[in-house]
Amino acid sequence: xxxxxxxxxxYELTLATPPCNEIGTAMLADLRRFLDQVDPGxxxxxxxSGLRQGFCAGADLRELYRGLSDAPKxxxxxxxxxxxxAIHGVMDDLDMLPLTTVGVVHGVCFGGGxxxxxxxxxxxxxxxxxxxxxxxxxxxxxxxxxxxxLRRDVGNGLIRDLLLSGRSINAKKAQAAGLVSQVVAAGxxxxxxxxxxxxxxxxxxxxxxxxxxxxxxxxxxELLAERELFVRLAEGPALMAALKRFVESTDLRPYLP
Amino acid sequence: xxxxxxxxxxxxxxxxxADPAQLRAEDDLFERLGIDSFxxxxxxxxxxxxxxxxxxxxxxxxxxxxxxxxxxxxxxx
Numbered sequence: 001x002x003x004x005x006x007x008x009x010x011y012e013l014t015l016a017t018p019p020c021n022e023i024g025t026a027m028l029a030d031l032r033r034f035l036d037q038v039d040p041g042x043x044x045x046x047x048x049s050g051l052r053q054g055f056c057a058g059a060d061l062r063e064l065y066r067g068l069s070d071a072p073k074x075x076x077x078x079x080x081x082x083x084x085x086a087i088h089g090v091m092d093d094l095d096m097l098p099l100t101t102v103g104v105v106h107g108v109c110f111g112g113g114x115x116x117x118x119x120x121x122x123x124x125x126x127x128x129x130x131x132x133x134x135x136x137x138x139x140x141x142x143x144x145x146x147x148x149x150l151r152r153d154v155g156n157g158l159i160r161d162l163l164l165s166g167r168s169i170n171a172k173k174a175q176a177a178g179l180v181s182q183v184v185a186a187g188x189x190x191x192x193x194x195x196x197x198x199x200x201x202x203x204x205x206x207x208x209x210x211x212x213x214x215x216x217x218x219x220x221x222e223l224l225a226e227r228e229l230f231v232r233l234a235e236g237p238a239l240m241a242a243l244k245r246f247v248e249s250t251d252l253r254p255y256l257p
Numbered sequence: 258x259x260x261x262x263x264x265x266x267x268x269x270x271x272x273x274x275a276d277p278a279q280l281r282a283e284d285d286l287f288e289r290l291g292i293d294s295f296x297x298x299x300x301x302x303x304x305x306x307x308x309x310x311x312x313x314x315x316x317x318x319x320x321x322x323x324x325x326x327x328x329x330x331x332x333x334x
Contacts, residue, residue, distance in 0.1 A: 020295065053295040108298055127306065130298050132314070167313040170302045 002030040003050070009043040010197045011099070016050040023087070023112045023144075024060030031090045038097065043205065044197035045097060047120060048104040048190060055105040055129070056113025059144075065243040080234045084143055084227055087112075091145045092218055094119040098209045100200045104189035105129040105180070110168070115146030118153070121212060122196065123180040125171035126189045131179065132168035138246075139238025143230035148222035154178050261308070261334075262327040268307055269300060269323070282324040310334055 004013040013034060015021040038045075049055045068076055094101065094116075103120030109131045117123055117131075133142050141147065141163070150159050158177045162169070174180045184192045200208065233239070262282055270277035273290045280289060287297065304326070305312055310333040320326050 054298070108295055128299050128302050130302055165313065165315060167315060168298070168301075169311070170305050172306065173311060 002027065002034065004034055006039065006042065009041065009201055010194075011038070011042055011045045013045060013047050014050040015048070015056060018051060018053075020051060020053040020057035020108055021049055021055065021113065022057055022060035022063075023116065024063040025083070027060070028083075028086055028090060031094070032086075035090065035093045035097075038099070040098060041205075042099050043203075043208065044200045045099045045101045046104060046190070046193045046197060047094075047101065047116075048193070049106070052107070054107025054113075055103075055109040056116055057108050058111025058113045058134075061138075061243055061246050065240075065247045068240060068243070077231060077235045081231050084230060087144050088223065088227060091115065091119050092223070095145075095149070095216070095218060098212070100196075100208065100212065102193045102196055104193045105131075105171075106186065106189060111135060111142060112144045112146075115142055115144035115149065118146055118149040121216065122182070123174075124182045124184060124189050124192050124196070125174060125180040126184055126186050127171050128186050129171040129174070129180075130168040131162075131174050132166060133162050134166045136164070136166050138242040139236060140233045141226070141230055143226065143234070145223050145226065148219040148226055150179070151222065152216075152219055260327075261330050262323060264307065265304065265327050265330065266323055268303055272300060272303055280323065282327075283322050285321045286323055286326065287321065304330060308334060 001017055002013060002015050004011055015027070017027060021027070067079060071079055100122070101120045103117045103123045104126070105117055105123060106126035106128050107130070109117055109129055111132070111134055114131050114133060133146060135142050147159065147163060154177050161167070171180060171183045175183045182192055266280045267277050269275065269286060269290060270280055273292060273296065275290055292300065301312060301317070308330050310330055312329060312333060316329060317326070320329060
Protein backbone atom coordinates (compact mmCIF):
# COMPACT_ATOMS: atom_id res chain seq x y z
CA UNK A 1 0.00 0.00 0.00
CA UNK A 2 0.97 3.58 -0.35
CA UNK A 3 0.01 6.48 1.85
CA UNK A 4 0.22 10.21 1.34
CA UNK A 5 -0.17 13.40 3.30
CA UNK A 6 -0.64 16.90 1.92
CA UNK A 7 0.23 20.01 3.85
CA UNK A 8 1.15 23.54 2.78
CA UNK A 9 1.83 22.58 -0.83
CA UNK A 10 3.91 19.50 -0.01
CA TYR A 11 2.87 15.93 -0.70
CA GLU A 12 4.70 13.21 1.17
CA LEU A 13 4.06 9.92 -0.59
CA THR A 14 5.22 6.91 1.40
CA LEU A 15 5.56 3.41 -0.02
CA ALA A 16 4.81 0.79 2.60
CA THR A 17 4.22 -2.60 1.03
CA PRO A 18 6.28 -5.38 2.63
CA PRO A 19 8.66 -6.97 2.04
CA CYS A 20 10.20 -4.07 0.09
CA ASN A 21 7.58 -2.15 -1.90
CA GLU A 22 7.48 -4.53 -4.84
CA ILE A 23 5.61 -2.94 -7.74
CA GLY A 24 2.58 -4.96 -8.83
CA THR A 25 -0.97 -4.18 -9.88
CA ALA A 26 -1.99 -2.91 -6.42
CA MET A 27 0.93 -0.47 -6.15
CA LEU A 28 0.30 0.64 -9.71
CA ALA A 29 -3.37 1.33 -8.95
CA ASP A 30 -2.41 3.26 -5.80
CA LEU A 31 0.09 5.40 -7.69
CA ARG A 32 -2.51 6.11 -10.37
CA ARG A 33 -5.03 7.06 -7.66
CA PHE A 34 -2.49 9.45 -6.17
CA LEU A 35 -1.66 11.04 -9.52
CA ASP A 36 -5.32 11.53 -10.39
CA GLN A 37 -5.93 13.71 -7.35
CA VAL A 38 -2.76 15.84 -7.26
CA ASP A 39 -3.51 19.46 -6.50
CA PRO A 40 -1.92 21.55 -9.28
CA GLY A 41 -1.29 24.23 -6.65
CA UNK A 42 1.15 21.98 -4.80
CA UNK A 43 4.85 22.77 -5.18
CA UNK A 44 6.69 19.64 -3.96
CA UNK A 45 6.29 15.89 -3.89
CA UNK A 46 8.51 13.87 -1.59
CA UNK A 47 8.58 10.19 -2.54
CA UNK A 48 9.98 7.83 0.08
CA SER A 49 9.70 4.39 1.62
CA GLY A 50 8.38 3.73 5.09
CA LEU A 51 10.11 0.35 5.26
CA ARG A 52 13.47 -0.29 6.87
CA GLN A 53 14.53 -2.67 4.10
CA GLY A 54 14.84 0.00 1.50
CA PHE A 55 13.18 2.18 -1.10
CA CYS A 56 11.86 -0.46 -3.49
CA ALA A 57 13.07 -3.88 -4.62
CA GLY A 58 11.45 -3.57 -8.07
CA ALA A 59 8.64 -5.38 -9.84
CA ASP A 60 6.54 -7.88 -7.91
CA LEU A 61 8.05 -11.00 -9.49
CA ARG A 62 5.83 -13.36 -7.52
CA GLU A 63 2.69 -11.67 -8.80
CA LEU A 64 4.09 -11.63 -12.33
CA TYR A 65 4.88 -15.34 -12.15
CA ARG A 66 1.41 -16.18 -10.81
CA GLY A 67 -0.28 -14.08 -13.48
CA LEU A 68 1.67 -15.66 -16.32
CA SER A 69 1.33 -19.18 -14.92
CA ASP A 70 -2.44 -18.84 -14.75
CA ALA A 71 -2.79 -17.46 -18.27
CA PRO A 72 -2.66 -19.38 -21.57
CA LYS A 73 0.65 -18.83 -23.34
CA UNK A 74 -0.90 -16.78 -26.13
CA UNK A 75 -2.12 -14.32 -23.49
CA UNK A 76 1.34 -13.68 -22.00
CA UNK A 77 2.36 -10.93 -24.42
CA UNK A 78 -0.97 -9.01 -24.22
CA UNK A 79 -0.93 -9.32 -20.43
CA UNK A 80 2.63 -8.04 -20.17
CA UNK A 81 1.93 -5.25 -22.62
CA UNK A 82 -1.12 -4.13 -20.67
CA UNK A 83 0.91 -3.89 -17.44
CA UNK A 84 3.86 -2.20 -19.13
CA UNK A 85 1.60 0.36 -20.82
CA ALA A 86 -0.04 1.15 -17.48
CA ILE A 87 3.26 1.45 -15.61
CA HIS A 88 4.74 3.65 -18.33
CA GLY A 89 1.70 5.90 -18.01
CA VAL A 90 2.26 6.23 -14.27
CA MET A 91 6.03 6.73 -14.55
CA ASP A 92 5.64 9.33 -17.31
CA ASP A 93 3.04 11.24 -15.30
CA LEU A 94 5.24 11.19 -12.18
CA ASP A 95 8.17 12.34 -14.30
CA MET A 96 6.24 15.26 -15.77
CA LEU A 97 4.34 16.43 -12.67
CA PRO A 98 4.35 20.23 -12.51
CA LEU A 99 5.82 19.97 -8.99
CA THR A 100 9.39 19.60 -7.82
CA THR A 101 9.68 15.89 -7.06
CA VAL A 102 12.20 14.69 -4.52
CA GLY A 103 13.02 11.01 -4.10
CA VAL A 104 14.45 9.94 -0.75
CA VAL A 105 16.27 6.65 -1.16
CA HIS A 106 17.72 4.27 1.39
CA GLY A 107 18.72 0.61 1.26
CA VAL A 108 17.59 -1.42 -1.72
CA CYS A 109 16.72 0.57 -4.86
CA PHE A 110 16.68 -2.20 -7.45
CA GLY A 111 15.16 -2.74 -10.88
CA GLY A 112 11.69 -1.18 -11.08
CA GLY A 113 12.40 0.63 -7.81
CA UNK A 114 15.43 2.27 -9.40
CA UNK A 115 13.25 3.16 -12.37
CA UNK A 116 10.66 4.73 -10.06
CA UNK A 117 13.37 6.77 -8.33
CA UNK A 118 14.60 7.98 -11.72
CA UNK A 119 11.30 9.75 -12.36
CA UNK A 120 12.17 12.20 -9.54
CA UNK A 121 13.67 15.63 -10.24
CA UNK A 122 16.08 15.43 -7.31
CA UNK A 123 17.36 12.29 -5.64
CA UNK A 124 18.56 12.39 -2.04
CA UNK A 125 20.30 9.16 -1.10
CA UNK A 126 21.03 8.03 2.38
CA UNK A 127 24.43 6.39 2.67
CA UNK A 128 22.81 2.96 2.85
CA UNK A 129 21.25 3.25 -0.62
CA UNK A 130 22.22 0.82 -3.37
CA UNK A 131 21.12 1.03 -6.98
CA UNK A 132 21.06 -1.70 -9.63
CA UNK A 133 19.34 -3.16 -12.67
CA UNK A 134 19.36 -6.94 -12.18
CA UNK A 135 16.95 -7.56 -15.10
CA UNK A 136 19.37 -9.46 -17.36
CA UNK A 137 19.26 -12.23 -14.77
CA UNK A 138 15.61 -12.60 -15.72
CA UNK A 139 16.26 -12.60 -19.45
CA UNK A 140 14.73 -9.15 -19.87
CA UNK A 141 15.76 -5.50 -19.77
CA UNK A 142 14.44 -2.86 -17.35
CA UNK A 143 10.93 -2.19 -18.65
CA UNK A 144 9.61 0.75 -16.64
CA UNK A 145 11.51 3.42 -18.56
CA UNK A 146 14.69 3.19 -16.48
CA UNK A 147 17.39 3.13 -19.12
CA UNK A 148 16.09 6.10 -21.16
CA UNK A 149 15.69 8.06 -17.92
CA LEU A 150 19.14 7.09 -16.66
CA ARG A 151 20.58 8.07 -20.05
CA ARG A 152 18.97 11.44 -19.66
CA ASP A 153 20.95 11.92 -16.44
CA VAL A 154 24.30 10.13 -16.61
CA GLY A 155 27.02 8.96 -19.00
CA ASN A 156 26.70 5.91 -21.19
CA GLY A 157 29.70 4.15 -19.65
CA LEU A 158 28.05 3.78 -16.27
CA ILE A 159 24.76 2.75 -17.86
CA ARG A 160 26.46 -0.05 -19.80
CA ASP A 161 28.19 -1.22 -16.63
CA LEU A 162 24.93 -1.28 -14.66
CA LEU A 163 22.80 -2.79 -17.42
CA LEU A 164 25.27 -5.39 -18.64
CA SER A 165 26.70 -6.47 -15.29
CA GLY A 166 23.61 -6.16 -13.10
CA ARG A 167 25.85 -5.02 -10.26
CA SER A 168 24.77 -2.57 -7.61
CA ILE A 169 26.45 0.71 -6.71
CA ASN A 170 26.36 2.65 -3.48
CA ALA A 171 25.18 6.19 -2.79
CA LYS A 172 28.65 7.68 -3.02
CA LYS A 173 29.29 6.20 -6.46
CA ALA A 174 25.80 7.25 -7.57
CA GLN A 175 26.56 10.80 -6.50
CA ALA A 176 29.94 10.81 -8.24
CA ALA A 177 28.17 9.68 -11.43
CA GLY A 178 25.57 12.45 -11.16
CA LEU A 179 22.72 10.06 -10.54
CA VAL A 180 21.90 11.44 -7.10
CA SER A 181 22.68 14.97 -6.11
CA GLN A 182 22.72 14.78 -2.31
CA VAL A 183 24.01 12.08 0.03
CA VAL A 184 23.05 12.18 3.68
CA ALA A 185 23.52 9.99 6.72
CA ALA A 186 21.19 7.05 7.36
CA GLY A 187 17.79 8.30 8.53
CA UNK A 188 18.44 11.91 7.49
CA UNK A 189 16.92 11.76 3.99
CA UNK A 190 13.47 12.97 4.94
CA UNK A 191 14.88 15.96 6.84
CA UNK A 192 16.92 16.98 3.80
CA UNK A 193 13.88 16.51 1.53
CA UNK A 194 11.67 18.66 3.77
CA UNK A 195 14.30 21.40 3.80
CA UNK A 196 14.33 21.31 0.01
CA UNK A 197 10.52 21.47 -0.04
CA UNK A 198 10.62 24.57 2.21
CA UNK A 199 13.07 26.17 -0.21
CA UNK A 200 10.89 25.25 -3.22
CA UNK A 201 7.90 26.96 -1.57
CA UNK A 202 9.70 30.32 -1.87
CA UNK A 203 9.82 30.26 -5.67
CA UNK A 204 7.37 31.77 -8.10
CA UNK A 205 5.23 28.84 -9.36
CA UNK A 206 5.38 29.90 -13.02
CA UNK A 207 9.18 30.14 -13.01
CA UNK A 208 9.53 26.90 -11.08
CA UNK A 209 7.33 24.96 -13.51
CA UNK A 210 8.98 26.55 -16.54
CA UNK A 211 12.44 25.67 -15.22
CA UNK A 212 11.46 22.03 -14.83
CA UNK A 213 9.83 21.86 -18.25
CA UNK A 214 12.94 23.45 -19.77
CA UNK A 215 15.46 21.04 -18.26
CA UNK A 216 13.49 17.81 -18.05
CA UNK A 217 11.72 16.28 -21.02
CA UNK A 218 10.44 12.77 -21.61
CA UNK A 219 12.75 10.73 -23.87
CA UNK A 220 9.67 9.57 -25.77
CA UNK A 221 11.26 7.67 -28.67
CA GLU A 222 13.56 5.71 -26.37
CA LEU A 223 10.74 4.95 -23.95
CA LEU A 224 8.68 3.54 -26.80
CA ALA A 225 11.60 1.49 -28.13
CA GLU A 226 12.30 0.15 -24.64
CA ARG A 227 8.68 -0.91 -24.22
CA GLU A 228 8.73 -2.87 -27.49
CA LEU A 229 12.04 -4.56 -26.70
CA PHE A 230 10.89 -5.43 -23.20
CA VAL A 231 7.68 -7.10 -24.42
CA ARG A 232 9.59 -9.03 -27.09
CA LEU A 233 12.12 -10.34 -24.56
CA ALA A 234 9.44 -11.06 -21.96
CA GLU A 235 7.69 -13.37 -24.44
CA GLY A 236 10.77 -15.60 -24.55
CA PRO A 237 11.25 -18.69 -22.37
CA ALA A 238 14.07 -17.16 -20.29
CA LEU A 239 11.73 -14.95 -18.25
CA MET A 240 9.38 -17.73 -17.10
CA ALA A 241 12.30 -20.00 -16.25
CA ALA A 242 14.01 -17.25 -14.24
CA LEU A 243 10.78 -16.30 -12.47
CA LYS A 244 10.22 -19.93 -11.51
CA ARG A 245 13.75 -20.12 -10.09
CA PHE A 246 13.20 -16.91 -8.13
CA VAL A 247 9.81 -17.91 -6.72
CA GLU A 248 10.98 -21.38 -5.74
CA SER A 249 14.32 -20.22 -4.35
CA THR A 250 14.99 -20.74 -0.67
CA ASP A 251 18.15 -18.64 -0.88
CA LEU A 252 18.29 -16.03 1.84
CA ARG A 253 19.87 -13.68 -0.66
CA PRO A 254 17.53 -13.60 -3.69
CA TYR A 255 17.92 -9.85 -4.04
CA LEU A 256 21.68 -9.90 -4.45
CA PRO A 257 22.49 -9.58 -8.14
CA UNK B 258 47.59 -1.40 12.82
CA UNK B 259 44.48 -3.51 12.47
CA UNK B 260 44.11 -5.85 9.52
CA UNK B 261 41.29 -5.73 7.00
CA UNK B 262 39.78 -8.79 8.66
CA UNK B 263 39.76 -7.18 12.12
CA UNK B 264 38.21 -4.00 10.82
CA UNK B 265 35.60 -5.97 8.84
CA UNK B 266 34.59 -8.00 11.86
CA UNK B 267 34.34 -4.89 14.02
CA UNK B 268 32.23 -3.17 11.36
CA UNK B 269 29.83 -6.11 10.93
CA UNK B 270 29.53 -6.58 14.69
CA UNK B 271 28.72 -2.91 15.21
CA UNK B 272 26.07 -2.79 12.49
CA UNK B 273 24.27 -5.94 13.57
CA UNK B 274 24.80 -5.73 17.31
CA ALA B 275 27.08 -8.76 17.62
CA ASP B 276 30.02 -9.28 19.94
CA PRO B 277 33.18 -8.97 17.79
CA ALA B 278 35.04 -11.28 20.15
CA GLN B 279 32.64 -14.06 19.17
CA LEU B 280 33.13 -13.68 15.41
CA ARG B 281 35.78 -15.81 13.69
CA ALA B 282 37.47 -15.44 10.30
CA GLU B 283 35.98 -18.66 8.94
CA ASP B 284 32.43 -18.05 10.24
CA ASP B 285 29.62 -17.96 7.66
CA LEU B 286 28.78 -14.31 8.04
CA PHE B 287 25.16 -14.66 6.94
CA GLU B 288 24.46 -17.42 9.43
CA ARG B 289 26.61 -15.99 12.20
CA LEU B 290 25.07 -12.51 11.97
CA GLY B 291 21.61 -13.87 11.13
CA ILE B 292 21.12 -11.38 8.31
CA ASP B 293 18.85 -11.43 5.27
CA SER B 294 19.50 -10.17 1.77
CA PHE B 295 18.43 -6.61 2.58
CA UNK B 296 20.84 -6.43 5.51
CA UNK B 297 23.58 -7.94 3.35
CA UNK B 298 23.09 -5.05 0.92
CA UNK B 299 23.56 -2.62 3.82
CA UNK B 300 26.72 -4.41 4.90
CA UNK B 301 28.20 -4.16 1.40
CA UNK B 302 27.60 -0.40 1.44
CA UNK B 303 29.20 -0.10 4.88
CA UNK B 304 32.22 -2.10 3.75
CA UNK B 305 32.66 -0.03 0.58
CA UNK B 306 32.43 3.13 2.61
CA UNK B 307 34.80 2.02 5.34
CA UNK B 308 37.50 0.69 3.01
CA UNK B 309 36.89 3.13 0.15
CA UNK B 310 36.52 0.32 -2.38
CA UNK B 311 33.90 -0.82 -4.89
CA UNK B 312 32.79 -4.42 -4.61
CA UNK B 313 30.83 -5.61 -7.65
CA UNK B 314 28.09 -7.99 -6.50
CA UNK B 315 29.11 -10.66 -8.99
CA UNK B 316 32.50 -10.89 -7.31
CA UNK B 317 30.78 -11.55 -4.00
CA UNK B 318 28.78 -14.54 -5.20
CA UNK B 319 29.81 -17.54 -3.18
CA UNK B 320 31.58 -15.43 -0.56
CA UNK B 321 30.44 -16.71 2.80
CA UNK B 322 33.14 -16.08 5.37
CA UNK B 323 34.65 -12.95 6.87
CA UNK B 324 38.08 -14.12 5.69
CA UNK B 325 36.95 -14.50 2.07
CA UNK B 326 35.27 -11.11 2.11
CA UNK B 327 38.39 -9.51 3.63
CA UNK B 328 40.43 -11.01 0.79
CA UNK B 329 38.09 -9.49 -1.79
CA UNK B 330 38.36 -6.11 -0.08
CA UNK B 331 42.17 -6.26 -0.15
CA UNK B 332 42.10 -7.19 -3.84
CA UNK B 333 40.18 -4.00 -4.60
CA UNK B 334 42.30 -1.59 -2.56
